[in-house]
Amino acid sequence: MKLFTMSAVMLTMAGTLYAGPGPDAVQWSANGHWYELVELTSGEDWQGAYDVAQSLGGYLVVAPDYVEREWCRNTFGEAYAVGLYQDIDDPDYSEPAGGWKWLDGTPATNDIWGVGEPDDGGGQDCADGFWAVPNASVATGFCDALRTHALVEWDFNIPPEAVQWPVADGGNGHWYLGVAAPNGISWLDANAAANGMGGHLATMTSAEEDQFVSFTICEPVNLWNWDGGVARGPWFGGYTTVENCPAGEMLWVTGELWDYTRWHPGNPNNSDCTAGIQLWGFGARDWQDNSEDDPTRANGYVVEFGVLPEFFGACCVNGEAVELFDNDCERILGEFMGEGSDHDQVICSSYCPSDVDGDGFVTTGDLLTLIAAWGACP
Numbered sequence: 095m096k097l098f099t100m101s102a103v104m105l106t107m108a109g110t111l112y113a114g115p116g117p118d119a120v121q122w123s124a125n126g127h128w129y130e131l132v133e134l135t136s137g138e139d140w141q142g143a144y145d146v147a148q149s150l151g152g153y154l155v156v157a158p159d160y161v162e163r164e165w166c167r168n169t170f171g172e173a174y175a176v177g178l179y180q181d182i183d184d185p186d187y188s189e190p191a192g193g194w195k196w197l198d199g200t201p202a203t204n205d206i207w208g209v210g211e212p213d214d215g216g217g218q219d220c221a222d223g224f225w226a227v228p229n230a231s232v233a234t235g236f237c238d239a240l241r242t243h244a245l246v247e248w249d250f251n252i253p254p255e256a257v258q259w260p261v262a263d264g265g266n267g268h269w270y271l272g273v274a275a276p277n278g279i280s281w282l283d284a285n286a287a288a289n290g291m292g293g294h295l296a297t298m299t300s301a302e303e304d305q306f307v308s309f310t311i312c313e314p315v316n317l318w319n320w321d322g323g324v325a326r327g328p329w330f331g332g333y334t335t336v337e338n339c340p341a342g343e344m345l346w347v348t349g350e351l352w353d354y355t356r357w358h359p360g361n362p363n364n365s366d367c368t369a370g371i372q373l374w375g376f377g378a379r380d381w382q383d384n385s386e387d388d389p390t391r392a393n394g395y396v397v398e399f400g401v402l403p404e405f406f407g408a409c410c411v412n413g414e415a416v417e418l419f420d421n422d423c424e425r426i427l428g429e430f431m432g433e434g435s436d437h438d439q440v441i442c443s444s445y446c447p448s449d450v451d452g453d454g455f456v457t458t459g460d461l462l463t464l465i466a467a468w469g470a471c472p
Contacts (some may be wrong), residue, residue: 132150132244221233331375
């Protein structure tokens with residue numbers, strides 16, 4: 095009996111909160127992806143191996159190209175679950191060779207198979223790899239057979255020098271990178287650079303994360319500006335704007351809740367109402383707000399790789415446009431305006447809190463929607 099259909103195992107990657115690759119992961123320079131041979135300590139069937147990969151924010155390796163399969167075999171050896179299965183709902187399904195596809199939907203080609211494969215073998219509908227003969231090939235296997243290893247792939251490019259805050263140590267599994275800017279850098283440019291790397295300026299939303307970032311990631315002295323007698327540290331992802339300055343409010347670049355701070359005495363002072371936040375004093379490493387457009391204030395910044403969105407652009411929130419990742423925009427109930435869109439150029443619809451159904455008018459329908467939802471919030 096065929097166990098898997100396309101709907102059951104379609105690959106889901108965008109916006110995944112992830113544990114991330116472990117310390118044994120290896121990056122392939124050809125595509126920037128990361129790979130790790132994960133031990134399945136209790137043994138897992140193919141679906142179980144798939145679930146393990148998903149729980150790590152990755153997926154069973156997808157390698158329709160021979161060069162990638164050969165690199166995987168030379169790096170990790172043979173015999174592990176891979177992201178290839180037989181889809182009985184595919185129009186081309188037939189035994190033994192029809193309907194085989196990789197998890198991203200790429201059909202299997204004849205050159206991937208080992209000698210005598212695929213042979214069905216009485217219900218062999220999931221694949222293992224990558225074998226030396228004839229060409230870093232795959233072999234069919236029983237989906238319910240227990241496997242000892244899975245080859246997991248992540249398709250994002252975390253710089254190899256980034257440091258993970260492991261879940262096992264009480265962390266969030268995210269990766270952090272201190273970037274030196276010896277000629278100085280403004281908060282605005284640091285923010286753009288972090289986004290361009292596929293991450294964001296680090297958001298220290300708890301005492302534990304603050305401790306890890308401030309005293310582990312920010313230890314190198316070349317991240318600090320030593321001019322003026324006081325060590326100014328690297329920028330991170332807190333900021334304020336003219337709009338929220340009068341109320342003394344601060345924001346995280348990710349839209350996360352602002353409920354943890356560690357200010358240097360007298361801060362924030364919001365002298366010009368547009369400020370980024372940096373560490374202050376090499377000993378205390380508490381927080382100081384400073385002019386966001388002044389490159390003389392800092393010589394470094396901290397990038398965090400955590401939530402992995404696919405797109406970055408303008409997000410309309412309450413009638414105003416900010417630049418966020420698409421999944422962060424969705425999380426704060428904003429309207430994402432498209433990859434690469436500029437917050438200075440998009441036109442957001444007017445914000446009208448009374449327009450509950452969002453049709454641009456306040457009508458009886460909005461009142462009925464409100465009455466229907468009357469009571470405690472879920």
